[in-house]
Amino acid sequence: MTQDTILKIDNLKKYFPIKKGLFSLSKDYVKAVDNVDVFIKHGETFGLVGESGCGKTTLGRVAIQLIPATAGTIYFMGENLTELNKSDLRKLRPHMQMVFQDPSSSLNPRMTVKQIVGEPLIINEKLKGEALNKKVIELLYTVGLNEQHLYRYPHEFSGGQKQRIGVARALALNPDFIVLDEPTSALDVSVQAQILNLLKNLQKKLGLTYLFITHDLSVIHYISNRVAIMYAGRIVEVSKTKELFEKQYHPYTKALLSAIPIPDPKIKKKFKPLKGEVPSLVNPPSGCRFHPRCTKKMPICSKIEPELKEIEDQRFVACHLYK
C-alpha cells in the first residue's frame, strides 16, 4: 500500500443470506458485492456508477464498515478494517463519514438541527454548552446555513437544505474520507447544482476524499477524478474520468454511456439500447455476468469470469476481449 492511497479494497465480498424453509435450513445468498478490488487515492473524488441493484450502495457501506464484509480486506489509512474489533473501529469512525441518498429519511424528525449536527461532537469530542453551540454554528455556516436554523426540525427545511444538514453532520468530526451515496438524486436540478458546488468547494478547502456513488454520468463527469463502473456486483471498468468519456473498453460501459440521455439536442448518437435486464444477484450468470446481454460474446465468456486487469496506464477492464 503506497502513501497516497487512503482506501484499498481487495477481494471484497458481501453476501446477504435469504432464509428459506423451516428453521432457515436451506440458504441462498444475494451476492451484492462479489470479488471487488478498488483503491482510492488521497484527495480525489472516486466515482462509482451503475444501475440500481448492482451493489454500489452496498460497496459504499461495506467500505466504511457500516455493515461487515463477508470476505476480503479493506485497508483504510494503513489499518485493516475487517480485522479490527469494535472499539478500535469506533476510534477510526470519525475519519470516515457518510452522506445518505434521501435527506428526509436520514435525519431524525424528532431532533433539532443542533442535536443532529451536534450529536457526533458530544459523543466523540465531549463538547458542551457554548463550545458546542459555536462549533455547530460554524458547521452550519460552512454548508451555507446559519444560526437561525439551529432549533428547527428537519421537516421545516426544503430538500436541498436537508441535504446541507446531512453534509454538516458528516463534516462535524473533520473526516478524511466521505462516502456520498447518491447525495443529489432526490433533488431538483437547480438545487443539485448548489449541492455539487458546495461539495466541490468543501473538498478544496478541507482536503477531503470522496467516494461518490451515483447513476448519473453527467454528475460523475462534473465532480469525479476517477470512475469505476459496476455491473451485477462486480467492477467492470476503472478509469480516469476524462479518458472514460473519450473511449470505453468494456461493452457494458459503452452501452451504459450510450443509454444515458445527454442534455444537448445537437448530439445525435446512434441509439443501440441493450437488450434484456439486469440479472438477479441470487443466481448470477456463470462466467462474465454481462455475457447474456453482450453483443461481443465469445464462448469463453460463459465459462470463465474475467479478472480486472490493467490494460493501459490507470485503466482497468474486466473483459475477455482485452488481454
Next chain:
Amino acid sequence: MLQIQGCEGDFVKKKDLLSIRKLKTYFFTYEGVVKALENVDLDIYPGETFGLIGETGCGKSITALSVMRLIQEPPGKIIDGQILFKGEDLLKKSEEEMQKIRGNEISMIFQEPMTALNPVYTVGDQIVEVLLLHKKFLGLSIRDIPKYNLLKRRKIKKKIYQEAFKEAIEALRLVQISDPEKVAKQYPHELSGGMRQRAMIAMMLACDPSLLIADEPTTALDVTVQAQILELMKELQKRKNTAIWLITHNLGIVAEMCDRVGVMYAGYIVEMGVTEKIFDNPDHPYTRGLMGAIPKITEEKEQLEIIPGTVPNLIYPPPGCRFHPRCKYAIDKCKQSPPPLVEVEKDHFVACHRYEEVKHSVVVKRERKA
C-alpha cells in the same frame, strides 16, 4: 400555424391537436388555496413530441391531469380556461363524453407502472377492457349486444372477448414483449419494471390515440431499460403517427426525444419553442439558469451556475412574475404584473418583461467568452 404544401399543390393548414389557453387550476386545502396553474398556454401539434420540463411541484403533472379531466374535485378545481382538443373544448364535455375520449383519443402513461396497473387482473384482461370500451369487434361494440336471449348474449360476448384478446396479444407483440401469449395471462407482479411499462404502453396505444401523454414514463426504470422504452416510444410514434406529450424533469430525455419544449415554473409556462433553440439559446432567465445548472458531459466546468433561492410556495406565490425573487434581471414592473407569454420569434414564446435586455445580455456574454 405552419403552412405545408400538399402533394396536389394545394395548401393544407397544419392545425393544433391540443391547445390550452389560460388554464387555471387551484387546489382548496386547509392551509389555503394552492394556485397550482395560473394562465397556462400551450400548443401541441399532430405527430410531434412535445416535452414539458420543470422542477418538482411546478405544475407539469397537474396540467396533464387537467387535460384528462382527472383532477380530483374537491380539493382541486379547474377555475378557468380552455382546453381545445381537435377544436372541441374538453372543459365543456360531460363525464360520459370524456370517458369516450380517455384511452381512445388521449391516453396517459403514469410514472409508476406498478400502481397504474390493477394487481388483480391479468395484463391481457386489462388491455381487453380498454379495447372493449372503445372498439367494435365482429361489427359489434360490447354496448350494442342485444339484451334479450341470455344464452345467445353470452355466446356473442365470449366471441367478442376472444377477438379482443387476440388483439391484446398483438398489442403486446407490438411493444416487443418476447412471449406475448404468456405475458397476456400473467399478473402485473410477475413482470419486471420494464415489462410493466411496456404493457402500459401497449394498453395505451391499443386504440390508436392521437395524443399520448407520458408523465415521467421512465423515472422508475434503470437507464439501460429507460433507453429501451424511449426507443420503443419513438418507433411506435413513427408507425402510428401519435403525438407524444412527454413530461419529465430529465433534460437529457427531452433533448433526445422532443421536437419542441415548454419550460414551466411555478404554474406558468415561461418559455416554449423548438428544442435546439431552448437548449442552445434560451431567452428566459429561468431557462438560462436551468441550462447552466445541469452538468454536461460535453463541457468542462469548474463551477456550475446556480439559481439562488428555492421554488416558491404556491399558496403565497410572489406577486407579478413568480420568478422575480430569484431573477437577477428583476425590475419593479416584474413585481407588479405577471408577464404574458409572447411569440417573440416564429414559434418561440417567452414570458418575460425584460426579454429584450436579457436577450442582449446573452450576446454580450457570448462575445466576452470568444
